[in-house]
Amino acid sequence: MTQLNQNQITLTRPDDWHLHLRDDLALQRTVVDTARIFGRAIVMPNLRPPVISTALALDYKSRIVKNIPADSQFQPLMTLYLTDNTSADEIYRAKESGVVHAVKLYPAGATTNSDAGVTDLKHCYNALDAMQKIGMPLLVHGEVTSADIDVFDREKVFIDQVLIPLINDFPELRIVFEHITTSNAAEFVATASENIAATITPHHLLLNRNDLLVGGIHPHHYCLPVLKRNTHQQALIQAATCGSKKFFLGTDSAPHPRSGKETSCGCAGIYSAHAAIELYAEAFEAAQALDKLEAFASFNGADFYRLPRNEDKISLVKESWDVPETLSFADSSLVPMRAGKQIHWKVVS
Numbered sequence: 336m337t338q339l340n341q342n343q344i345t346l347t348r349p350d351d352w353h354l355h356l357r358d359d360l361a362l363q364r365t366v367v368d369t370a371r372i373f374g375r376a377i378v379m380p381n382l383r384p385p386v387i388s389t390a391l392a393l394d395y396k397s398r399i400v401k402n403i404p405a406d407s408q409f410q411p412l413m414t415l416y417l418t419d420n421t422s423a424d425e426i427y428r429a430k431e432s433g434v435v436h437a438v439k440l441y442p443a444g445a446t447t448n449s450d451a452g453v454t455d456l457k458h459c460y461n462a463l464d465a466m467q468k469i470g471m472p473l474l475v476h477g478e479v480t481s482a483d484i485d486v487f488d489r490e491k492v493f494i495d496q497v498l499i500p501l502i503n504d505f506p507e508l509r510i511v512f513e514h515i516t517t518s519n520a521a522e523f524v525a526t527a528s529e530n531i532a533a534t535i536t537p538h539h540l541l542l543n544r545n546d547l548l549v550g551g552i553h554p555h556h557y558c559l560p561v562l563k564r565n566t567h568q569q570a571l572i573q574a575a576t577c578g579s580k581k582f583f584l585g586t587d588s589a590p591h592p593r594s595g596k597e598t599s600c601g602c603a604g605i606y607s608a609h610a611a612i613e614l615y616a617e618a619f620e621a622a623q624a625l626d627k628l629e630a631f632a633s634f635n636g637a638d639f640y641r642l643p644r645n646e647d648k649i650s651l652v653k654e655s656w657d658v659p660e661t662l663s664f665a666d667s668s669l670v671p672m673r674a675g676k677q678i679h680w681k682v683v684s
């Protein structure tokens with residue numbers, strides 16, 4: 336990475352390894368915002384109905400591609416939604432398509448649109464076996480769902496109850512522990528085998544649970560896994576900036592209409608695609624680790640997914656700009672991360 340000075344950085348074009356684009360009219364917003372900066376993105380399959388087959392993934396991809404601006408080289412990388420019924424054949428079809436790059440595990444009931452998710456991983460052993468054989472990564476929303484487990488502990492308990500047994504049974508399975516939020520997860524990944532990696536979001540680097548709960552409740556900071564205490568935030572910053580190849584950029588940008596967030600039972604998800612790399616630059620600068628941003632954003636994910644790194648570059652300058660209060664979203668609007676406030680890095684073309 337060429338760091339010209341403290342006020343400008345140039346890095347290889349980054350990729351987003353965990354992204355929600357939604358569907359239909361929403362794609363006009365989400366695809367354009369992500370394609371502005373990112374070369375590729377791993378597209379989450381939690382639509383209604385979920386993307387459970389290669390055929391559905393191909394259809395979804397064609398709807399996404401229609402919304403890519405003509406001057407963009409952006410490539411959506413598709414995923415399948417794992418269910419209790421996913422067959423080994425479906426995994427082989429996914430691999431052969433060249434279009435599906437990973438399979439996503441949502442424990443049933445864990446998060447937005449996860450009702451069709453997995454009730455017990457034992458139902459998925461044929462599919463997991465096939466994935467292990469062909470090197471297809473399993474992406475996990477790593478939270479248990481039992482009512483008796485506190486929402487702040489669900490990630491840590493997932494490691495003990497689900498992830499460790501899974502790795503014991505499938506030691507060669509390539510796994511991405513998505514959107515990690517705790518020191519427990521960061522430590523676990525750092526010391527696990529090279530088959531285990533993790534994505535980290537901009538909001539879990541920049542925010543902690545005070546930003547959700549102090550001075551009133553802030554529904555636009557509600558996401559899953561929920562923001563944790565600041566010691567966990569510090570552990571994530573350390574993991575992202577320490578130079579380890581196991582941690583990489585995944586925004587988990589997850590738009591919901593304003594009306595779905597500002598209500599008596601609000602949806603989980605934070606929209607960051609309008610300014611994702613700029614927000615990461617802020618987090619890395621605050622940790623005095625801007626020199627580590629390029630590997631995190633542009634190398635480690637591509638290497639884990641065994642895809643070529645991007646070749647072109649983007650540049651950011653340290654310049655503050657105002658984030659709008661709202662952005663148009665399908666037939667309504669959404670409130671983006673940092674709405675009505677400033678972001679202190681800006682991409683220059």
Ligand SMILES: NC(=O)N[C@@H](CC(=O)O)C(=O)O
Nearest residue numbers: 355446447558559589603604
């Ligand atoms: N992260 C979230 O809070 N929400 C995501 C689902 C997910 O990634 O768990 C969504 O699809 O809205």
Ligand SMILES: [Zn+2]
Nearest residue numbers: 446476559560
């Ligand atoms: Zn998730």
Ligand SMILES: [Zn+2]
Nearest residue numbers: 355379587589
């Ligand atoms: Zn997500």
